[in-house]
Amino acid sequence: MATPAAIRVLEHELLLYRRVWRGSLFSSFLSPVLFLAAMGVGLGGYIGRAGGAAGAAPGGAAVALGGVSYLVFIAPGLLASTAMQAAAGESTFPIMGGIVWARSFHGMLTTPIRALDVLLGKVAYISLRLTLVCSVFFGVMVLFGATRGPQAVLAIPAAILTGLAFTTPIVAFSATQKDTNGFNALFRFGMIPLFLFSGTFFPIAQLPVFLQPLAVVTPLWHGVDLCRTLALGTADAAGVLVHVAYLGTLTAVGLALAHRAFRRRLER
Amino acid sequence: MPDPLPPALIRARALTKRFGTFTAVDAIDFDVAPGESFGFLGPNGAGKTSAMRMIACVSPVSDGELSVLGMDPRADGPRIRARLGVVPQQDTLDMELTVAENLAIYGRYFDLPRSLIRERVAELLDFVQLSERARDQVESLSGGMKRRLTIARSLINEPDLLLLDEPTTGLDPQARHLLWDRLYRLKQKGVTLVLTTHYMDEAEQLCDRLVVMDKARIVAEGSPRRLIDEHSSREVLEMRFPVGVQETLDGLLEGLGDRVEQLPDRVLVYADDGDAAAAAAHERGLRPEMSLVRRSSLEDVFLRLTGRSLVD
Numbered sequence: 001m002a003t004p005a006a007i008r009v010l011e012h013e014l015l016l017y018r019r020v021w022r023g024s025l026f027s028s029f030l031s032p033v034l035f036l037a038a039m040g041v042g043l044g045g046y047i048g049r050a051g052g053a054a055g056a057a058p059g060g061a062a063v064a065l066g067g068v069s070y071l072v073f074i075a076p077g078l079l080a081s082t083a084m085q086a087a088a089g090e091s092t093f094p095i096m097g098g099i100v101w102a103r104s105f106h107g108m109l110t111t112p113i114r115a116l117d118v119l120l121g122k123v124a125y126i127s128l129r130l131t132l133v134c135s136v137f138f139g140v141m142v143l144f145g146a147t148r149g150p151q152a153v154l155a156i157p158a159a160i161l162t163g164l165a166f167t168t169p170i171v172a173f174s175a176t177q178k179d180t181n182g183f184n185a186l187f188r189f190g191m192i193p194l195f196l197f198s199g200t201f202f203p204i205a206q207l208p209v210f211l212q213p214l215a216v217v218t219p220l221w222h223g224v225d226l227c228r229t230l231a232l233g234t235a236d237a238a239g240v241l242v243h244v245a246y247l248g249t250l251t252a253v254g255l256a257l258a259h260r261a262f263r264r265r266l267e268r
Numbered sequence: 269m270p271d272p273l274p275p276a277l278i279r280a281r282a283l284t285k286r287f288g289t290f291t292a293v294d295a296i297d298f299d300v301a302p303g304e305s306f307g308f309l310g311p312n313g314a315g316k317t318s319a320m321r322m323i324a325c326v327s328p329v330s331d332g333e334l335s336v337l338g339m340d341p342r343a344d345g346p347r348i349r350a351r352l353g354v355v356p357q358q359d360t361l362d363m364e365l366t367v368a369e370n371l372a373i374y375g376r377y378f379d380l381p382r383s384l385i386r387e388r389v390a391e392l393l394d395f396v397q398l399s400e401r402a403r404d405q406v407e408s409l410s411g412g413m414k415r416r417l418t419i420a421r422s423l424i425n426e427p428d429l430l431l432l433d434e435p436t437t438g439l440d441p442q443a444r445h446l447l448w449d450r451l452y453r454l455k456q457k458g459v460t461l462v463l464t465t466h467y468m469d470e471a472e473q474l475c476d477r478l479v480v481m482d483k484a485r486i487v488a489e490g491s492p493r494r495l496i497d498e499h500s501s502r503e504v505l506e507m508r509f510p511v512g513v514q515e516t517l518d519g520l521l522e523g524l525g526d527r528v529e530q531l532p533d534r535v536l537v538y539a540d541d542g543d544a545a546a547a548a549a550h551e552r553g554l555r556p557e558m559s560l561v562r563r564s565s566l567e568d569v570f571l572r573l574t575g576r577s578l579v580d
Contacts, residue, residue: 016364106326107361111378111425112346112349113346267328
């Protein structure tokens with residue numbers, strides 16, 4: 001029976017990943033441990049004490065955070081942000097490599113594989129990477145006691161979807177680039193502000209009023225809020241539906257744009 | 269009505285490739301028969317690679333007709349590519365993978381079963397003399413070895429048609445001869461070869477028939493021998509003069525052979541008897557620093573047809 005062409009492209013990616021999986025798995029584990037220890041336990045513990053010392057209602061900061069500790073508050077936000085960053089990493093330099101540097105995509109196109117198959121295979125690979133990164137991250141959250149209830153496990157697919165909503169548009173962008181200057185701009189003016197201001201570290205209600213609507217339309221805020229409400233057990237059906245629809249639409253539009261960019265670049 | 273001739277593997281009529289307003293291939297016609305070894309000869313930028321990429325079904329045809337293996341690249345790209353072997357101008361090997369892994373994954377792109385791939389990888393590594401390097405990373409190979417690996421890779425699907433875009437450019441003479449030998453063996457086995465080159469010796473060694481391309485068009489077509497007979501003399505007298513002397517010789521060179529060509533560094537006299545031309549030059553008092561008689565080559569044909577040399 002014939003193997004779908006996109007799966008054959010995925011085989012290539014997995015063959016490459018097999019060479020680096022140990023280091024990759026280790027850093028997928030280490031990064032949430034460090035972040036949750038520093039931001040959640042360290043900074044969170046400090047905020048908790050400061051809130052108590054101010055003598056306000058039990059845990060002044062905790063009220064703003066929805067009645068949970070800072071660790072429990074930021075853990076799902078960091079999960080969504082980590083998915084975004086992993087997606088951005090896999091969707092920039094490796095795409096440029098396939099088109100410009102190692103030119104492996106061009107090699108694939110001299111076989112029955114089409115540009116669409118290369119794209120789908122690559123996205124399938126990134127989905128697997130996101131599954132790994134998000135699952136390990138979630139496991140660390142559980143170890144830190146940062147989840148509330150069994151439904152929290154749904155934060156894993158939520159984070160994967162968040163990652164995909166960044167993957168396909170960034171792949172589309174990368175496939176139009178001739179060098180890495182665009183990537184520097186993307187990270188500096190795109191990823192970092194999103195990371196800092198999309199509700200990962202503090203509720204967006206803390207932002208100046210005029211900035212709040214802006215935060216609400218960024219994809220990371222939808223991902224963060226989806227992961228957080230699921231992890232804390234505060235999700236409602238309407239909210240989940242809006243977030244999933246938003247992130248799903250972004251993924252689909254990005255895929256269409258990426259297909260066009262791949263064809264323009266590879267089938268000239 | 270049945271066609272009396274054996275069907276061509278490749279048939280192009282008014283085949284054209286445009287990039288925006290630039291025309292890379294301008295309405296060329298050619299046919300390639302099964303088992304034939306066919307070449308596109310021309311300088312860089314003549315349109316050889318663009319023609320080749322259209323045949324390989326990786327670059328869409330802008331205009332005209334093209335049929336490859338009896339199919340239309342527009343509609344049947346993946347089906348045609350399943351039966352092609354392609355050696356691109358730039359290697360697209362996976363540097364981080366081993367030699368054997370590069371072949372195996374390429375076989376998977378064709379959806380070949382793993383057991384068959386294992387057999388073919390061993391055979392092909394033997395064929396291109398890389399068996400000892402099977403487990404080495406590609407990064408560690410020399411340029412010639414990488415090229416051989418690319419050729420082995422292009423054979424993994426046992427193609428009916430092998431396309432080679434400048435297969436030996438940038439290789440040292442020893443590596444080139446080894447490659448030529450392998451390609452010659454494939455030709456003996458009946459594999460149809462189509463190649464582009466700007467090396468005369470390569471075209472003369474490998475091509476039964478070739479077209480000379482210049483500025484997006486075909487300017488001549490035939491076997492290497494016939495092209496030389498038609499467009500050049502049997503022999504060529506090459507003379508090199510001391511610096512500054514060549515510019516003063518104009519009148520003295522006229523009528524020495526059938527035709528005289530002045531290059532920046534030497535004078536070429538086209539004549540059926542090169543030795544007689546050399547004697548005549550001596551009689552006229554010409555004293556070149558160096559003088560030699562050789563047979564005409566495709567380089568001379570190209571010079572005649574375009575007024576320029578192939579590699580500048």
